Amino acid sequence: MKIEKIAGRIVYSDSTFTKRVLFSEEKVLNFVLNMRSGQEIPPHQHEDSDLILHVLAGGAELTVDGKIQDIVAGDVIYCEGHETFSLKNNTGTDMSCFVVLTPRPGLKIYADEIGNQ
Secondary structure, three states: OOOOOOHHHOOOOOOOOEEEEEEEOOOOEEEEEEEOOOOEEEEEOOOOOEEEEEEEEOEEEEEEOOEEEEEEOOOEEEEOOOOOEEEEOOOOOOEEEEEEEEOOOOOHHHHOOEOOO
């Protein structure tokens, strides 16, 4: 068993969104995604990995395969790996999400942390 604290992974940067890995295991990748207002994640897919995103704080505009949906704290989203996913924080407040990708993507770039360390 492993236990991690999310609070230490909620880190914002004015220059870019941040990603802080909680668990990078053989079968699953889990991280906290943090975005200041105006920051966005461009459209992309997750190979053969499905995504579960739980909005911990704030909100954003989520686009999946061209369908736009506003999401807020408490929402939980499920996307299949083949769906094209993007996220834009247009709320005026900071946003944090708890993200799970499973099965773990094959490319190492998915497990890289992003933003000031």
